[in-house]
Amino acid sequence: MTPALPLARQPFFKGHGAENDFLLLPDPGHRLRLDAHLVRRLCDRRTGIGADGLLRAVRTTADPEAAAWAGEAEWFMDYRNPDGTTAAMCGNGIRVFARYLVDSGLRPPGALVIATRAGVRQVHVADRSASLQGPVSVQMGRPRLPGSGPVDVTVGRRRWPALHVDMGNPHAVVLVEDLTHAGDLRTAPTVTPASAYPHGVTVDFAVRHSARHLKVRVHERGVGETRACGTGACAAVAALRHAAGEHGTGYGRYTVDLPGGRLHVRVTADGSMELTGPAAIVAQGTLHLAPTALRRPPRARVLART
Numbered sequence: 001m002t003p004a005l006p007l008a009r010q011p012f013f014k015g016h017g018a019e020n021d022f023l024l025l026p027d028p029g030h031r032l033r034l035d036a037h038l039v040r041r042l043c044d045r046r047t048g049i050g051a052d053g054l055l056r057a058v059r060t061t062a063d064p065e066a067a068a069w070a071g072e073a074e075w076f077m078d079y080r081n082p083d084g085t086t087a088a089m090c091g092n093g094i095r096v097f098a099r100y101l102v103d104s105g106l107r108p109p110g111a112l113v114i115a116t117r118a119g120v121r122q123v124h125v126a127d128r129s130a131s132l133q134g135p136v137s138v139q140m141g142r143p144r145l146p147g148s149g150p151v152d153v154t155v156g157r158r159r160w161p162a163l164h165v166d167m168g169n170p171h172a173v174v175l176v177e178d179l180t181h182a183g184d185l186r187t188a189p190t191v192t193p194a195s196a197y198p199h200g201v202t203v204d205f206a207v208r209h210s211a212r213h214l215k216v217r218v219h220e221r222g223v224g225e226t227r228a229c230g231t232g233a234c235a236a237v238a239a240l241r242h243a244a245g246e247h248g249t250g251y252g253r254y255t256v257d258l259p260g261g262r263l264h265v266r267v268t269a270d271g272s273m274e275l276t277g278p279a280a281i282v283a284q285g286t287l288h289l290a291p292t293a294l295r296r297p298p299r300a301r302v303l304a305r306t
């Protein structure tokens with residue numbers, strides 16, 4: 001009888017931050033081989049668990065991609081979009097990632113450092129005794145406004161000038177009068193010139209509710225419209241400040257309402273942003289993956305002898 005390779009049993013967690021939902025795969029020893037096809041299947045809401053993004057939790061010492069940060073951070077957030085592409089940063093994803101580390105007992109609550117493709121980020125997880133869904137904050141750094149020439153966003157017959165904001169990932173932010181003007185966002189808004197974003201872009205539609213309060217909808221690169229986006233909330237605040245002539249530095253606390261909930265953005269005196277909001281782990285289970293999903297397939301077993 002031919003020995004059969006057993007399916008690989010892989011634990012998973014499901015979590016969300018303001019309804020921006022993630023599939024988290026613990027992979028401390030860098031054992032998983034995640035190709036784009038597998039990521040697409042797992043993030044699909046019919047063929048997999050379903051998620052706006054996948055977070056692989058791997059030790060920086062185990063994954064050559066994260067080795068540069070091993071001296072500063074124990075854990076690397078390997079973020080994947082549901083279309084299989086990678087992104088350097090995810091504001092809600094890193095907050096859910098931190099919540100997982102604390103809830104699993106891998107780190108105590110309080111301050112922790114997590115590596116991302118955009119560099120290391122300081123995160124603060126409120127003590128879980130306060131609330132299982134207590135707030136999680138992340139230092140997002142200073143937004144960059146590279147100003148790479150005029151960019152427009154078009155939806156139907158409406159066209160707006162957009163501001164390019166780099167939060168570790170690219171955003172085109174448009175300040176609109178009414179969020180319904182963004183349409184149903186079932187397809188991506190048209191961004192011109194397309195050459196401005198050779199690797200795609202997230203489009204954020206923001207309405208100024210008051211000087212420090214925004215309402216935002218986001219069409220995420222590699223995803224579609226999501227219920228919330230952390231980097232998008234920060235990019236929208238950067239655009240609001242830019243429109244108000246508050247360039248670069250200057251303290252301020254902003255409230256950002258998204259379809260899935262409320263996020264807070266605090267801008268410190270040097271212009272850095274701190275993003276705060278809810279983050280919760282809501283489920284856990286076991287995936288049954290093909291042996292090819294592992295770098296070292298499990299040892300073959302003889303299932304039956306004749």
Ligand SMILES: N[C@@H](CCC[C@H](N)C(=O)O)C(=O)O
Binds near residue numbers: 053086230
């Ligand atoms: N949901 C995220 C952003 C995830 C990455 C994005 N789709 C991209 O491709 O840049 C957030 O909360 O920031």
